Amino acid sequence: MPIARHKQTPRKRRDTTAVRVKRTRNGPANWLRAYADLHVETLKSSFARLRRTPVASSMTVLVIAIALTIPASFHLFIKNVRQASSTLEATNQVSLFLKPELSNETGGKLAETLKKHPQVAAAELITKEAGLQELKSYSGFGDALRALDFNPLPAVVSIKPKDSLTRPEEVEKLLAELKALPETDFVQLDTEWMHKLNSLLTIAQRSVIVFSVLLSLGVLFIVGNTIRLELQNRHEEIAVAKLMGATDRFIRRPFLYAGFWYGFLGGTLAWLIVSAFLLFLRGPSRRLAELYGSPYTLSFLGLTETELLIGASVSLGIIGAWIVVSYHLRELDAT
Amino acid sequence: MLQFINVSKRYSDSGEVLSNVSFRLEQGEMAFLTGHSGAGKSTMLKLIPLIERPTRGQVVFDGRPINHLPKRQVPHLRRKLGLIFQDYRLLHDRTVFDNVALPLQIAGYGQQETARRVRAALDKVGLLRKEKRYPLALSGGEQQRVGIARAIVHKPSLILADEPTGNLDPDLSAEIMALFREFNQVGVTLLIASHNLDLISRFACRTLKLHQGQLVEGD
Numbered sequence: 001m002p003i004a005r006h007k008q009t010p011r012k013r014r015d016t017t018a019v020r021v022k023r024t025r026n027g028p029a030n031w032l033r034a035y036a037d038l039h040v041e042t043l044k045s046s047f048a049r050l051r052r053t054p055v056a057s058s059m060t061v062l063v064i065a066i067a068l069t070i071p072a073s074f075h076l077f078i079k080n081v082r083q084a085s086s087t088l089e090a091t092n093q094v095s096l097f098l099k100p101e102l103s104n105e106t107g108g109k110l111a112e113t114l115k116k117h118p119q120v121a122a123a124e125l126i127t128k129e130a131g132l133q134e135l136k137s138y139s140g141f142g143d144a145l146r147a148l149d150f151n152p153l154p155a156v157v158s159i160k161p162k163d164s165l166t167r168p169e170e171v172e173k174l175l176a177e178l179k180a181l182p183e184t185d186f187v188q189l190d191t192e193w194m195h196k197l198n199s200l201l202t203i204a205q206r207s208v209i210v211f212s213v214l215l216s217l218g219v220l221f222i223v224g225n226t227i228r229l230e231l232q233n234r235h236e237e238i239a240v241a242k243l244m245g246a247t248d249r250f251i252r253r254p255f256l257y258a259g260f261w262y263g264f265l266g267g268t269l270a271w272l273i274v275s276a277f278l279l280f281l282r283g284p285s286r287r288l289a290e291l292y293g294s295p296y297t298l299s300f301l302g303l304t305e306t307e308l309l310i311g312a313s314v315s316l317g318i319i320g321a322w323i324v325v326s327y328h329l330r331e332l333d334a335t
Numbered sequence: 336m337l338q339f340i341n342v343s344k345r346y347s348d349s350g351e352v353l354s355n356v357s358f359r360l361e362q363g364e365m366a367f368l369t370g371h372s373g374a375g376k377s378t379m380l381k382l383i384p385l386i387e388r389p390t391r392g393q394v395v396f397d398g399r400p401i402n403h404l405p406k407r408q409v410p411h412l413r414r415k416l417g418l419i420f421q422d423y424r425l426l427h428d429r430t431v432f433d434n435v436a437l438p439l440q441i442a443g444y445g446q447q448e449t450a451r452r453v454r455a456a457l458d459k460v461g462l463l464r465k466e467k468r469y470p471l472a473l474s475g476g477e478q479q480r481v482g483i484a485r486a487i488v489h490k491p492s493l494i495l496a497d498e499p500t501g502n503l504d505p506d507l508s509a510e511i512m513a514l515f516r517e518f519n520q521v522g523v524t525l526l527i528a529s530h531n532l533d534l535i536s537r538f539a540c541r542t543l544k545l546h547q548g549q550l551v552e553g554d
Binding site: 031033034035038236237239240242246250333 | 410418424448
């Protein structure tokens, strides 16, 4: 078809052009293509513009990334601590410490008695020696313990309550009963510190929300300020485009795309930083999990969280650009 | 095509710049607008694309009064006009091609259509070979021809030129004017503001003369 057109005389060519123009202007498919062209073109040209000022653009992207890394990594930290504590919570158990002067045999008898208790699923004696051994191998206090010439540990009966025992009052009642036994020195519910930790984590989680909001505002300002400088640089272009009949939408579009790029690149970089941060922590956290005898492994940003991070970042970029450009256009109209 | 009915424009700081101006410009006409600097030529031209709105009176374009045209319709009005400026107002970070393509991009033409029309416009002003250059690499006369190509590329119904030869030497000025006349001969309507009476006198065109904000000749 294009070859054929070249062969036509100029006069004829003008005619075909006229027909084509009409079709281009009226055909919905062509209009759609022109519209898509425009968007793809703007997407590309706004990225090219970012690359034209690599230092300034990278600085903006980096600042956005850092601003997003802080709440994201804080969130991940809490998430991981929560998950780690929940794997421990599964080993919900009561430790009954016998009075130090009582022997392993007394402990053994007590364990046998307790096994018959209706609310107890299992009761097992941990002898003074076994306790010391365990402490030596897992806790890292090995050397200090070796320096002792006697075993300071009491015998312990480790009790696992029945799974049906879920309500706190019932647990409390069982604990009171165990405390009242003449052999008992003290009783410790191993999940107690977990509850304290959980309420601490809830507080921390709330602060993540506050951080996120504040730093999101930060991102909005960073993008807004960058776009504002860009608007100043392109003042003449905007003025000319307006004289040529550009709508506000047309003028706004490349800046919204610039905002999109800043947000997208900033969000992606934040994701990379957070992931690198986690990789850095993976080794030590694995060792920590081993110490607790927990199967826990560090969890990274999930798909939803990644989408949320980048989505939020992109939205903030676009919104920041929108606010600044709209404000600028209003000012331009006023003069 | 274009009609001014008792149009006045007053600025709060410089008083009345146009008083009671009335005239008609017919389809296919080419007219000059003359007068000393400060006579109100630029102001008059600004009232047509609604860069300014008149204080009193009515401006009618294409059979429609435009004084109270809502802001969101102003872009569509401007797309029917071709504006040419004394200082060209080209975008220096874009090639000649991209400068001329601007009105088409604004109007939402596809890439192929844009390319064809831009080349046609550049061909008309004799700059087809320089489409990849940047404006600052061109001479003043060439830059103004790029400005003209940009003003005609979207086939506007009226071309407004504000001192288009103000920065050019006499030879180049004559060239530009000849170009305008060529356009007029194929039916383009033009209104050209210029204080270069010597140049104007060479064309047998209607001349509107402004003096202290009043139309004293050619209405």
